Amino acid sequence: MFIGIIFFFVIGLIIFPIIKGISIWSNNNQQPRVNAQAKVVTKRTSVHGGGETNAHNSYFVTFEFDSGDRLELQVKGQEYGQLVEGDNGELQFQGTRYLGYTRYRNYI
Missing domain, CATH: 1.20.5 (Single alpha-helices involved in coiled-coils or other helix-helix interfaces)
Incomplete structure (x- = not known):
């Protein structure tokens, strides 16, 4: 039993x-696919495992919309490395799924 x-x-x-x-x-x-202007406000990582098992990194980025609302999405490592806090651009997402981010270029 x-x-x-x-x-x-x-x-x-x-x-x-x-x-x-x-x-x-x-x-x-x-969920609908959404394209919205957003700013990268913070980034963080989460490490799972280690010790006698392989460590696994998860990458998260928090975006802030013009309305002041924030959304944290999990991204791949390559995307995480290319996004910089303070970037302004257009976020593409679907529900809680990150689809992409197009950074606006600031011309001086």
Whole structure:
């Protein structure tokens, strides 16, 4: 009986993140694609793992819209490196999915 409970608990720990990921993916697909003027206000990283396992970095960027609202989106490492706090440009996103950012050029 105890082994059966542990078995279902472990299976639940495996299946729950899969179902959650599919739910987020589906919800993002139902959202409209949005292009909006936004400013990069902050960047952060989150490190998972390490020790005897491989470390995994997650990269996040917070954008601020003209209305003052802010949105934090997860981005790929290459995008994270190219975005600079204070950049002004056009953000493309769909739900919580980052699609791209086009920086405005400031001519002097």
